[in-house]
Amino acid sequence: MAEPPIVIWEREVTQLLCPADLIPRLEDALGKFSRRDETEVLQPLRTALPLQKHGGFMGLMPTYMEKDGVLSTKFVCFYKREEGSTLPAVQATVVLLDPEFGNVKAVMDGEVITAMRTAAVSAISAKLLMPPQAEVLAILGTGKQAISHYRVFTETFSFKEVRVWSRSKQGVARFISSVGGPVQGCSSAEEAVRGADVILTVTGSTEPVLLGQWVKAGAHVAAVGACRPDWRELDDVLMKEAVVYADSREGATLESGDVILSGAEVFAELGEVINGTKAAHREKTTVFKSLGMGVEDAVSAQLVFDRWKAKAGKV
Numbered sequence: 112m113a114e115p116p117i118v119i120w121e122r123e124v125t126q127l128l129c130p131a132d133l134i135p136r137l138e139d140a141l142g143k144f145s146r147r148d149e150t151e152v153l154q155p156l157r158t159a160l161p162l163q164k165h166g167g168f169m170g171l172m173p174t175y176m177e178k179d180g181v182l183s184t185k186f187v188c189f190y191k192r193e194e195g196s197t198l199p200a201v202q203a204t205v206v207l208l209d210p211e212f213g214n215v216k217a218v219m220d221g222e223v224i225t226a227m228r229t230a231a232v233s234a235i236s237a238k239l240l241m242p243p244q245a246e247v248l249a250i251l252g253t254g255k256q257a258i259s260h261y262r263v264f265t266e267t268f269s270f271k272e273v274r275v276w277s278r279s280k281q282g283v284a285r286f287i288s289s290v291g292g293p294v295q296g297c298s299s300a301e302e303a304v305r306g307a308d309v310i311l312t313v314t315g316s317t318e319p320v321l322l323g324q325w326v327k328a329g330a331h332v333a334a335v336g337a338c339r340p341d342w343r344e345l346d347d348v349l350m351k352e353a354v355v356y357a358d359s360r361e362g363a364t365l366e367s368g369d370v371i372l373s374g375a376e377v378f379a380e381l382g383e384v385i386n387g388t389k390a391a392h393r394e395k396t397t398v399f400k401s402l403g404m405g406v407e408d409a410v411s412a413q414l415v416f417d418r419w420k421a422k423a424g425k426v
């Protein structure tokens with residue numbers, strides 16, 4: 112009989128994960144994913160089960176990394192929330208298994224993992240694609256992802272100015288007090304993004320919140336929300352003008368409304384740029400369409416597990 116699984120919850124996951132350790136592991140994972148070698152990464156497109164009555168979806172995100180001996184799955188429920196709702200938009204749990212025996216080794220809070228790994232992947236896109244000497248960062252949205260992106264981007268880069276916009280003034284005020292660092296609140300999305308070198312869209316919107324006509328030529332956009340085929344954050348002008356990158360080409364062409372409804376082509380996966388098989392067009396306007404991948408959760412969960420064992424004296 113296998114040992115019962117250990118449970119690692121939010122506070123401990125927060126203590127065990129930091130962007131500086133996560134970023135190189137995620138770069139390695141994205142590169143492996145894009146090589147499409149099934150002994151490195153086996154990751155089907157996520158199953159998204161509609162929760163019609165509640166306006167949401169349950170995503171199931173299994174991943175097997177045979178060479179690294181990592182087997183995991185994430186259960187993530189995500190919802191379209193109305194303005195003023197106090198319910199969370201995303202809730203997640205990551206399960207880590209032993210690939211040889213099939214037993215569950217650990218059950219982890221997946222919200223911190225989702226927040227941190229998504230922001231770390233956006234930071235990787237910016238490292239590869241933002242213009243040299245980028246000075247101004249704009250964030251559209253003030254929820255969980257906005258906060259994790261603020262943390263990861265301010266720890267990884269040195270922007271001279273960070274701006275934030277949300278659909279509600281209270282959202283902006285809450286964001287400013289919770290990040291506790293330098294940030295300027297803006298009263299419109301246009302005001303936030305005009306002249307910005309890097310723009311992060313981290314909203315629950317299903318309609319475009321960022322218009323191409325506001326975006327400076329050569330800027331980099333990391334688009335994190337709108338992860339359903341009929342949801343948008345970016346307009347057609349931006350999607351058609353920009354060179355579009357994605358975490359997974361298959362994910363982007365099947366799940367992203369911004370890609371599907373604009374008819375834009377995905378030029379490359381981030382992993383292809385990391386592997387040197389596709390170019391990083393820093394000189395052009397670029398969009399990184401993030402959908403989120405199981406392999407990102409797998410390496411993050413393995414890192415948490417290894418750190419937990421080391422702390423508990425189990426290695």
Ligand SMILES: NC(=O)C1=CN([C@@H]2O[C@H](COP(=O)(O)OP(=O)(O)OC[C@H]3O[C@@H](n4cnc5c(N)ncnc54)[C@H](O)[C@@H]3O)[C@@H](O)[C@H]2O)C=CC1
Nearest residue numbers: 200252253254255256278313314315316336337401402403
């Ligand atoms: N690409 C990826 O890997 C991941 C994507 N997501 C997506 O990222 C987005 C943000 O997630 P969280 O920060 O966890 O959600 P959250 O609920 O904590 O924050 C959402 C933010 O978007 C704003 N918003 C919602 N509807 C809007 C609208 N119509 N117009 C303008 N702003 C609007 C809210 O006011 C809030 O500031 C969601 O779409 C979520 O599904 C979440 C996790 C991973």
Ligand SMILES: O=C(O)C1=NCCCC1
Nearest residue numbers: 187189225338402403404
């Ligand atoms: O990768 C994830 O995790 C998610 N992606 C899109 C929607 C919410 C969660």
